[in-house]
Amino acid sequence: MNRTPTYVAVLATALVLSVGGALGLAGGAPTDSGATTGPAATPAVAPAGTSQSLDETITALQDRLRRLPEDDSAWATLALAYVEQARLTGDPSYYPKAEQAVATSLDLRPGGNVAAHSSAAALAAARHDFDEALGEADRALAIAPRDGNALAVRVDALTELGRYAEQERAVRRADRLQPGLPVAARYSYVEELRGDLTGATRVLERSLASASMADRAFLSTQIAELERRRGLLGRAERSLAEARRAGPDYFAAEVSRARLAVAQGDLTVAERRWAGVVRRVPLPEYLLELGEIQLVRGRTAAADQQFSVIRTTTRLFDASGVNTDLETAIFEADHGSPARALRMARAEWSARQSIHVADALAWALHVNGRDAKALELSRRATRLGTQEARLWMHRGLIEAALGRAAEARRHLRRGLAADPGVSPWQAAQARDALQRLDR
Amino acid sequence: MRTHPSVSRRSVALTVTGGLLAAAGMAGIGPSGAAASSHREAPLIAGAPQYDTTDVYAFRSPDRQDTITLIANWLPFSEPAGGPNFYQFATDARYNIKIDNDGDARPDVTYRWTFKDNYRSRDTFLYNNGPVTTLNDENLNYYQTYRLTQIRDGREQVLVRNRIVVPSDVGEGSMPDYEALREQGTTNVGTGNSRLQSFAGQAEDPFFLDLRVFDLLYGGDLSEAGDDTLAGFNVNSVALQVPQRMLADGRDAEDNPIIGVWSTTDRRGVNGRYRQVSRLGMPLVNEVVIPVRDKDRFNASNPRRDAQFLDYVTKPELPKVVEAVYDFEAPKEPRNDLVSVFLTGLEGLNQPEGVRPSEQLRLNMSTPVTDDPDRLGAVAGDAQGFPNGRRLGDDVLDIALQASQGVLLGPDQDPESGDDNLGDGVDVNDVAFGDAFPYLGLPARGSDDAPHDEAQMNRAGAAGSADNGAGWLPSFGDGSGISSQVVPATALGLGLVALFAGVAGMVRRPARRTRSIA
Numbered sequence: 031m032n033r034t035p036t037y038v039a040v041l042a043t044a045l046v047l048s049v050g051g052a053l054g055l056a057g058g059a060p061t062d063s064g065a066t067t068g069p070a071a072t073p074a075v076a077p078a079g080t081s082q083s084l085d086e087t088i089t090a091l092q093d094r095l096r097r098l099p100e101d102d103s104a105w106a107t108l109a110l111a112y113v114e115q116a117r118l119t120g121d122p123s124y125y126p127k128a129e130q131a132v133a134t135s136l137d138l139r140p141g142g143n144v145a146a147h148s149s150a151a152a153l154a155a156a157r158h159d160f161d162e163a164l165g166e167a168d169r170a171l172a173i174a175p176r177d178g179n180a181l182a183v184r185v186d187a188l189t190e191l192g193r194y195a196e197q198e199r200a201v202r203r204a205d206r207l208q209p210g211l212p213v214a215a216r217y218s219y220v221e222e223l224r225g226d227l228t229g230a231t232r233v234l235e236r237s238l239a240s241a242s243m244a245d246r247a248f249l250s251t252q253i254a255e256l257e258r259r260r261g262l263l264g265r266a267e268r269s270l271a272e273a274r275r276a277g278p279d280y281f282a283a284e285v286s287r288a289r290l291a292v293a294q295g296d297l298t299v300a301e302r303r304w305a306g307v308v309r310r311v312p313l314p315e316y317l318l319e320l321g322e323i324q325l326v327r328g329r330t331a332a333a334d335q336q337f338s339v340i341r342t343t344t345r346l347f348d349a350s351g352v353n354t355d356l357e358t359a360i361f362e363a364d365h366g367s368p369a370r371a372l373r374m375a376r377a378e379w380s381a382r383q384s385i386h387v388a389d390a391l392a393w394a395l396h397v398n399g400r401d402a403k404a405l406e407l408s409r410r411a412t413r414l415g416t417q418e419a420r421l422w423m424h425r426g427l428i429e430a431a432l433g434r435a436a437e438a439r440r441h442l443r444r445g446l447a448a449d450p451g452v453s454p455w456q457a458a459q460a461r462d463a464l465q466r467l468d469r
Numbered sequence: 470m471r472t473h474p475s476v477s478r479r480s481v482a483l484t485v486t487g488g489l490l491a492a493a494g495m496a497g498i499g500p501s502g503a504a505a506s507s508h509r510e511a512p513l514i515a516g517a518p519q520y521d522t523t524d525v526y527a528f529r530s531p532d533r534q535d536t537i538t539l540i541a542n543w544l545p546f547s548e549p550a551g552g553p554n555f556y557q558f559a560t561d562a563r564y565n566i567k568i569d570n571d572g573d574a575r576p577d578v579t580y581r582w583t584f585k586d587n588y589r590s591r592d593t594f595l596y597n598n599g600p601v602t603t604l605n606d607e608n609l610n611y612y613q614t615y616r617l618t619q620i621r622d623g624r625e626q627v628l629v630r631n632r633i634v635v636p637s638d639v640g641e642g643s644m645p646d647y648e649a650l651r652e653q654g655t656t657n658v659g660t661g662n663s664r665l666q667s668f669a670g671q672a673e674d675p676f677f678l679d680l681r682v683f684d685l686l687y688g689g690d691l692s693e694a695g696d697d698t699l700a701g702f703n704v705n706s707v708a709l710q711v712p713q714r715m716l717a718d719g720r721d722a723e724d725n726p727i728i729g730v731w732s733t734t735d736r737r738g739v740n741g742r743y744r745q746v747s748r749l750g751m752p753l754v755n756e757v758v759i760p761v762r763d764k765d766r767f768n769a770s771n772p773r774r775d776a777q778f779l780d781y782v783t784k785p786e787l788p789k790v791v792e793a794v795y796d797f798e799a800p801k802e803p804r805n806d807l808v809s810v811f812l813t814g815l816e817g818l819n820q821p822e823g824v825r826p827s828e829q830l831r832l833n834m835s836t837p838v839t840d841d842p843d844r845l846g847a848v849a850g851d852a853q854g855f856p857n858g859r860r861l862g863d864d865v866l867d868i869a870l871q872a873s874q875g876v877l878l879g880p881d882q883d884p885e886s887g888d889d890n891l892g893d894g895v896d897v898n899d900v901a902f903g904d905a906f907p908y909l910g911l912p913a914r915g916s917d918d919a920p921h922d923e924a925q926m927n928r929a930g931a932a933g934s935a936d937n938g939a940g941w942l943p944s945f946g947d948g949s950g951i952s953s954q955v956v957p958a959t960a961l962g963l964g965l966v967a968l969f970a971g972v973a974g975m976v977r978r979p980a981r982r983t984r985s986i987a
Contacts, residue, residue, distance in 0.1 A: 103761065144762045176765035208746070208765070209738030210517055217739045233739055239586070240519075240561035 087111055105135035106145035113149070113156050119311065122350035128153045129351075144174045151183040155190075158353040160382055163187040178208040185216045192384035194223070194414065211237050211245055215252070222256070223385070225415035231256045247277030254286050258293050259417060259449045266290055281310060288319070289451030297327055297454060314340045314347075314357050321365070322455035337365055353378075359390045368397040385411045385421070393424050401431045412441075419445045419452035423460040430463045439467055518544045519559040520734045522749040523704060524676050525566070527730040527832045528860040529853065532905055534838050535662060536712050539566050539580070540861075540909065541732040541749075542704040545674060549638065549703060549913040556637050556671065556705055557613055558584040561737040564707060569729040569829060570718040572821030574772040578716055579620040582669060582707050584613050584634065596636070597643050604633045604653045612636055615669045617709070628665060632656050635670025637703070640916030647911060655906060666710040672909035674704045675861045676752075677898040701899065701913040708907035713834045722834055727814065727821045729829030730858075731772065745769050750829045751811060751856065752865045758782060758811065772827035775812065779826075782807045810856060818847070819857045832858030844896055861902045861909070866893050 091108045095101060109131035116124035132153060135146040151166035164187035170180035181204040188197040201220050204213045214237045222230035231253055238249045254269035267290060273283040288303035304320040321336030340361055347354045355374040362371035375394035378387050392407035408425040422445030429438035442460045445452075526540040543564070547556040558564065563583055567576035589610050590598075599608040617629035635654035638647045651670065658665040713722035731750035735743040747768050749755055758781050759767045767778065783803035814820035814831035821831070836853045844864040846854025855863035900910035 142760075142762050174762045174765055176769060178765070202740070205738040205740055206744065207769070209736045209744050210520075210746075214739050236561075236739075240559045 085115075088115065100138055102135045102138035102143060103145045105131045105138065106143070106149045109135065109146075109149040110152055113152050116156065122347050122352050125153065125157060125350045125352060142173050144170050144177055144180070147173070148177055148179040148183070151180060151187075155183055155186055157351050158190070158356075160187045160190040164191065176207045178204075178210065178212060181208055182212045182216060185213075189216075189219070189223075190384050191382045192387065211241065211249075215248075218252070223414050223416050225417050227256050227260050227417055231260075247273045247280035247283060250276060251280065251283045251286050254283075254290070258286070258290055258451050261447075261450065263290065263293055263450070266293075281307075284310070285316070289449075292323070292452070292454060293450035297323060300454075301327065308336075312339065312343060314343050314354065314361065317343070318357075318361055318365075319453055322453045326454045326458060337361075341366075356387060356390050359394050363390075363394050363397045368394070372398050383410075385414060385416060389421050389424055392428060396424070396428050396431065401428055404428045405432060417448045419448040420456060421445070422448055423452075423456060426460060427463050430467060435467050439464065442467075517746075518546070519557070519705075520562055520736050520746050521545070522732045522734055522747045523674070524752060525730060525732045525749055525830055525859070526675070526861055527728075527830055527858045529832075529834060529836065529838050529858070530710055530906065531838050533710065536710050537716055537728075537832070537834055538708065538710045538906060538908065539730065540675075540706060540708045540907070541566050542672070542674065542676075542706045543734070544705040545702065547637070547671070547703040547705070547912075549640075549701065549915045549917055556703070557586070558582075558615070558634065558669075558705055559736070560584055560586055563735040563743055565733045565735065566707075566709070567731055567733060568716050569772070569827075570716060570725060570727075572727070572729070572824035574729075574775070574825040574827035574829075577621065577718065580628075580709055580711075581618045581620060582615050583618075584615050584669075587612050587614055596639055600642070601636070601644050601650070602646065604635070604650055609636060615707075617667055619715075628658050629656055629667050632667070632669075635668070637671045638912045638914050640914050642916065647914070651911060663712055663715075665712070665715075666708075666906045668706070668708040668907040668909075670706065671703050671912040672706045672907075673898070673900045673912050674702050675898055675902065675909060677864070677895050701917070703912040706907070706909055708909065710906045717834070726835035727819055727831060727833050729772075729814075729821070729827070729831045731829050745771075752830075752859065754811060754828055758785060760786060772829060773825070775827040778828070779808075779812075782811050815847075815856070818852065830859055831856070862898070864896055867896065 088108065088111045091104055091111060094104050095108065098104070109128040112124040112128035112131060116122055116128070128149070132146050132150045135149070136143055139146070147166050147170035151163045151170060154160070154166055155163035163183055167180040167184040167187060170177050171184065174180070181200070185197060185200045185204060188194075188200055198220055201213065201216050205217060214233055218230040218233040221227075221233065234249050234253050234256070238246060238253070241249055250269045250273035254266040254273065257263075257266040257269060266286075270283055270287055270290065273280055273286075277283070284303065284307050288300055288307055291297075291300035291303050301320065301323045304316065304323060308316050308320050317336045317340045321333040321340075324330075324333040324336065340358075344354050344358050355378040359371045359375040359378065362368070362374065371394040375387070375391040379391045388407045389411035392404045392411055395401070395404035395407060405425075405428050408421075408428050412421050412425055422441045424445075426438045426440075426442030426445055429435075429441060442464045446457060446460055446464075521543060523542045523545045524540075525542075526538070528538055530536045530538045541564070543558070544556050560583075563581050565582075566580045568578040568580075569575060570577045589607065595610050597606075597608050598610055600606075601609045604612075613634040614631050615629070615634055616627060616631065619626045619628050633654065635650055636644075638644055644650060654668055654670050656667045658667060713726075714720045716722070716728050718725040729750070731748060733745050733749075734747040736746045737743050745768070748770060750772075755764065755767060759778065760781065763778070763781075770777070783805065785804060785807065808826060809815055809820065811828055812826035813824045818836075819831040819833040836857055839851055839853050841851075842854060842860060842862060843849040843851035844854075844862055845851070845867065846860075846863045846865075847857050854860060855865050859865065898910065900913075902908050902910055
C-alpha cells in the first residue's frame with residue numbers, strides 16, 4: 031500500500047519546486063495496493079554533480095535564518111524542505127520540525143502568508159490529514175488564487191477525500207491557472223483512477239518532451255508503472271532504464287524496479303530489490319511488500335521480522351502525528367488482528383470516503399465475516415473502474431465468500447490481470463480462490 | 470577586498486532567492502519570500518526557471534544606431550558545471566518580447582521564440598561525444614533549434630526558422646573555442662539597413678547585484694553586501710537587433726520614437742492551450758513592487774489591466790521597511806511620483822503621448838547614444854541609460870539606492886570619500902560585455918574550477934557619482950541633444966529611490982546607516 035509514502039511524497043513534491051522545474055507529483059504509482067494515493071512525488075534527483083542535496087538546501091536555509099530570523103518566507107520554505115526530507119528518508123520526526131517552522135512563519139506574518147499556508151497544506155497532506163490540507167490550500171488560494179502549490183495540494187486533498195467530481199474540476203482549473211508538470215502529473219492520475227491507463231500515459235509522455243533531466247527520472251518512472259500494469263514489461267524496463275540515466279539514484283524508480291521483478295516472475299531478484307527499498311526508506315507499505323514476498327518464498331521468520339518492524343514504525347508515525355490507519359488496517363486484516371483492522375478502517379472511513387478507504391473497509395469487514403456489508407463497500411471501491419489489482423481481487427474474494435461465483439471469477443481474473451507486479455502473496459490468495467471456484 | 474568566508478555565494482544564491490534556484494534538479498523549494506531580483510519571482514515560477522523571465526534589456530545599438538537591441542533572459546542561476554544536465558529552453562513554451570509603440574498598453578509588435586530538441590543519437594544522454602568545434606559538429610549530440618516569428622497587425626511572419634541555439638559551454642575539453650560557436654550562433658536576416666540579427670544561447674547573467682541587499686527587508690545589514698552574487702552563473706538568452714522603423718508606430722521612428730517593451734512566457738497546459746506564466750518589463754518591479762502574494766497574478770496579467778496594481782506603486786511597501794531599518798521617514802502617500810517611473814515613462818524623456826499607465830520598460834529610440842555611458846544612467850545625467858530603456862551595464866539597483874545618497878548622507882558628506890555611498894557595493898558585472906551584437910558576456914565555463922570567484926577580482930570600488938547633486942537633478946550634458954527635456958527630479962530621483970529609501974520629503978533622523986565598504 032502505497033499510501034503513506036506516496037502521500038508524503040506527494041505533498042512534498044507538490045509543494046516543492048525543484049529547480050529543474052521538477053516538481054512532481056505524480057500519478058500515484060498505483061501499486062497493487064488497495065491504497066494507493068495519488069500522486070507520488072518526485073524527488074528531484076538530478077544527475078550526479080548537479081544536484082543540490084536537500085540536506086544542503088536545509089543547511090543553507092538554516093544559515094539564513096540564523097542571520098535573518100525574521101524571514102517568514104524562509105521559515106515556510108524550510109517547513110517544506112522538512113516535509114520533503116521526511117518523504118525521502120521515511121523519517122517522520124521531520125514533521126514536528128516542519129510544523130514548528132510553519133508556526134514560526136505564521137507568527138512573523140499572520141496575514142496574507144501564502145507560503146506558510148501552502149507549506150501547512152503540504153504538511154497536513156503528508157500526514158494524511160486531508161481535511162486540514164484542503165482547508166490550508168483554500169486559505170492559500172484565498173490570498174493568491176494562482177498559487178501553484180496550493181492548487182496542486184487541493185487536487186490531492188479532494189482525491190484522498192473521495193470527492194472525485196470536484197477533483198476533476200480542480201485539476202482542470204489548476205491547468206488553466208498554472209500549467210506545468212505538477213498539474214500534468216495529477217491530470218494523469220485523474221485518468222488513471224478512472225481506468226484509462228493509456229490516456230494517463232499519454233499525458234506523462236507529453237510532459238516528458240519538455241522536461242528537465244530531474245523531471246525525466248520522475249516521469250519515466252511513472253510511465254514505467256503504467257506500462258507494467260498494461261502488461262508491457264519490455265517497455266517498462268526501457269522506461270526504467272531512462273529513469274536511471276536521468277537520475278541514477280531516484281528512489282521511486284527502485285520501487286518500480288522491485289515491482290517489475292515480481293511481474294517478470296523473478297522472486298529472488300524481487301526480494302533483493304524490495305530489501306534495498308526498505309533499507310533506504312523503511313515505510314510500512316514497503317515492509318509489507320517485502321514480508322509478503324518472503325512469506326511466498328517460505329521465509330516465515332524473515333517475514334515476521336518485517337511485520338514486527340511495521341508495528342514499531344506505525345507507533346512512531348502515530349507519535350509524529352502521521353495518520354496511518356489505512357495502511358495499518360490492510361496490514362492487520364491480512365497479517366494481524368482482524369478486530370483492530372476493522373476499528374481502524376472504520377475510523378478512516380468516518381474521515382474520508384475515497385475508493386482506497388472503501389477497499390480497506392471492505393476488506394476489514396470481510397476478514398471479520400461481514401461479507402454482505404463488505405460487498406457494498408467493495409462496489410464503491412471499484413466504481414470508477416480503476417485498474418488496480420487489489421481492488422478487484424478483494425471484490426472477487428468477497429463475492430466468492432458470498433457464493434456469487436460468476437462475478438467472483440470475473441473480478442478475480444480482472445484483478446490478476448490488472449498488475450503483474452502485485453504482491454505475489456496477494457495474487458496467490460486470488461488464484462487459490464479461482465481454483466476453488468473452478469473445482 | 471572583503472570576502473565573506475562565512476557565507477558561501479552558493480548558499481546566498483540559494484537562500485536569498487528563497488527559491489533554491491541553484492542547480493537544476495535540486496529538490497527545490499517553493500514559495501519563498503523576500504523580494505529579490507527577478508531571479509526569484511513568483512513562487513511557482515521560481516521552481517520552473519525555464520519559464521521565468523529574469524531580465525529584459527532594450528537599448529539603441531551603439532554600433533548600429535538605426536537599430537534597437539532587445540534581450541531577454543531565462544533560467545537564472547545556471548551552474549556552469551551542469552554536467553549532463555544541460556540548460557535548455559522549454560519546448561512547451563512560447564518566449565515573447567512584446568512592444569507597445571503607441572502607449573495604449575497593447576502589444577503592437579510581438580517577437581516570439583519557440584524551441585525544439587534535436588538528438589543526433591538517442592542512444593546516449595551525452596551532450597557531446599567529443600570536441601565541438603562548429604555548431605553543426607557531429608559531436609554535438611544534443612542541440613536545440615529555434616524559430617523566431619514576428620507578429621504585427623495580426624500577421625505572423627517567420628523571421629528565422631530552424632537555427633541552432635548556441636549550446637551550454639560545458640568546458641575547455643568539449644568546446645575548445647566557445648567564442649567561435651557564439652559567433653556562428655548569430656543569424657543575419659535580410660541585408661543592408663533592414664538587416665536583423667538574431668541570437669539564442671547561453672550567456673553569463675548580465676545582471677549584477679548583491680542579492681543580500683534584499684536582506685534589509687528582514688533586518689539584514691548592507692555591510693554584508695559587496696559581492697556580485699550572480700557572478701559565474703549563466704542564463705539562457707535571446708537577443709534580437711532590429712531596425713527602429715520595424716518597432717515604431719506607423720514604421721516612423723522619427724515621429725514615434727517611444728516604445729514600451731516587456732517579455733512574457735507562455736506555457737502549454739494539458740488541455741493544449743497556452744497560458745502566460747511570466748511577465749517582466751522594468752527590473753525590480755516584479756520583485757520589489759509586487760508583493761509575494763500577488764506575484765502569480767502579476768505574472769499572468771496583461772498591461773491593459775495594470776490599474777489593479779496601482780496601489781502597490783502609489784503606496785509601496787519598501788519605504789516603510791526602510792523606515793524601520795534605517796530610520797528614515799517614508800514619504801507621504803500616494804506616491805504619484807512613482808507612477809511616472811513605473812507606469813507612464815518620464816515626461817519629456819520617454820513618456821508616450823496619451824499614455825495608458827502600465828508597467829513597461831520604456832525607451833526613447835531617438836536619445837543619442839553616448840560614448841561614455843554612466844552606470845547610474847539617467848539619474849547621473851546620462852539620458853540614454855535606465856530608466857530610458859536599459860543597457861547591459863546599467864546598475865539598476867544602485868540607481869535606486871545611490872540616488873538617495875545626498876539625502877542619506879546629509880549635506881555634510883565629504884564629497885571626496887567615494888565609499889560612503891549607499892549601494893550594494895557591486896558596480897559592474899563580473900565579465901565584460903561585448904561591443905557588438907549580441908553584446909552579452911560569454912558564459913562561465915563548465916571547466917572553470919571556481920566560476921563564482923571572479924566577482925572578487927572585478928569588484929569596482931564604490932565609485933559613487935562625484936557630484937552629490939547628480940543623483941538628484943539630472944543635468945543632461947552637452948551633446949545630449951535633449952536639453953529641452955527636463956527630467957523632473959521628483960520623477961527620477963524620488964521615483965526610483967523612494968522605492969527603497971523613501972526620499973521625498975524625507976526627514977533625516979540619526980540613522981543607523983551602514984556602509985558598503987569596497
